[in-house]
Amino acid sequence: xxxxxxxAAGEVVVNPASVVKELVENSIDAxxxxxxxxxxxxxxxxxxxxxxxxxMSKDDLLLAVxxxxxxxxxxxxxxxxxxxxxxxxxxxxxxxEVSRLVITTSDGESSxxxxxxxxxxxxxxxxxxxxxxxxxxxxxxxxxxxxxxxLSSERVEKRMVTExxxxxxxxxxxxxxxxxxEESVIYNAPSSSLESRFSxxxxxxxxxxxxxxxxxxxxxxxxxxxxxxxxxxxxxGQVFFVNGRFVLDNMLHLSLERGYGEALIEGxxxxxxxxxxxxxKEIDVNIHPQKLQIKFSDPRIVYDTLARCVxxxxxxxxx
Ligand code: ADP
Ligand code: MG
Numbered sequence: 001x002x003x004x005x006x007x008a009a010g011e012v013v014v015n016p017a018s019v020v021k022e023l024v025e026n027s028i029d030a031x032x033x034x035x036x037x038x039x040x041x042x043x044x045x046x047x048x049x050x051x052x053x054x055x056m057s058k059d060d061l062l063l064a065v066x067x068x069x070x071x072x073x074x075x076x077x078x079x080x081x082x083x084x085x086x087x088x089x090x091x092x093x094x095x096x097e098v099s100r101l102v103i104t105t106s107d108g109e110s111s112x113x114x115x116x117x118x119x120x121x122x123x124x125x126x127x128x129x130x131x132x133x134x135x136x137x138x139x140x141x142x143x144x145x146x147x148x149x150x151l152s153s154e155r156v157e158k159r160m161v162t163e164x165x166x167x168x169x170x171x172x173x174x175x176x177x178x179x180x181x182e183e184s185v186i187y188n189a190p191s192s193s194l195e196s197r198f199s200x201x202x203x204x205x206x207x208x209x210x211x212x213x214x215x216x217x218x219x220x221x222x223x224x225x226x227x228x229x230x231x232x233x234x235x236x237g238q239v240f241f242v243n244g245r246f247v248l249d250n251m252l253h254l255s256l257e258r259g260y261g262e263a264l265i266e267g268x269x270x271x272x273x274x275x276x277x278x279x280x281k282e283i284d285v286n287i288h289p290q291k292l293q294i295k296f297s298d299p300r301i302v303y304d305t306l307a308r309c310v311x312x313x314x315x316x317x318x319x
Pocket of ligand 1: 022026027030051053054055056060063064065089090091092093132133
């Protein structure tokens with residue numbers, strides 16, 4: 001049907017970072033409160049995401065690796081409305097096609113292990129583990145040399161995986177994350193608050209303001225902005241989420257900085273984590289959900305509201 005063909009157009013698996021994103025989303029959808037993420041060689045040879053979520057029965061497990069089977073289906077209009085990340089049933093099947101995939105899972109009653117090579121289930125066996133799921137992805141694109149060659153250096157792939165993990169650290173502060181590269185720990189983050197996650201990711205920022213529930217024009221803004229004396233020379237310290245989804249939109253950066261006004265020294269860029277929530281009808285859903293770009297129905301009002309919110313918050317601390 002139309003929903004399926006639309007979503008089929010998207011490419012879910014492009015690099016280790018996209019695999020990590022899909023696997024962590026699944027873990028969170030499964031109600032996990034603790035996740036372990038391990039990568040080797042920037043994720044090129046090995047990725048593991050382990051959770052303490054609801055797990056799967058044997059039947060669920062067999063279905064999970066089939067294309068377009070999802071336990072969370074909703075229609076495309078709902079992408080910015082639904083509470084779970086998944087809706088396509090495409091990720092595990094796609095990952096399985098281009099790697100060696102091992103899933104062990106337990107729903108608390110039975111435990112199973114499934115092994116898949118290049119899209120074929122080669123083994124399903126009984127095992128034992130605590131409730132939860134572990135997905136291991138070996139040798140991404142081993143069977144598509146052109147794609148494998150297209151991957152970046154280990155260092156760059158690792159950087160991209162780390163950015164994905166950082167977004168989850170920020171959007172899910174109550175979930176505990178352990179993120180490791182081979183044997184070195186990159187993040188060990190117990191369940192905490194947005195403020196402490198912000199400090200974990202940007203330890204250099206010693207002074208910042210929280211924005212709590214700023215509401216105007218049907219737009220709600222929450223988040224953290226640094227005091228203007230803490231900045232970077234680029235905008236890598238600024239992240240935006242719209243209705244819970246990470247987005248790339250240059251105008252959001254510019255509007256944020258417009259809110260700082262004179263307080264910013266030319267060429268400096270403050271830190272910010274901004275959550276914008278607005279009615280789903282204010283978002284144009286014709287943009288593919290896999291894309292990070294967003295299109296607001298009335299962009300001006302969103303940008304102006306963000307700038308005003310930042311301006312008012314900074315003014316309130318100046319007294
Ligand atoms: P989607 O997330 O869109 O449903 P996926 O291919 O990512 O599609 O996952 C397929 C199905 O596998 C999910 O709907 C879910 O039922 C199951 N699943 C995947 N990962 C997990 C997990 N970590 N814990 C429990 N169930 C999972
Ligand atoms: Mg999914």
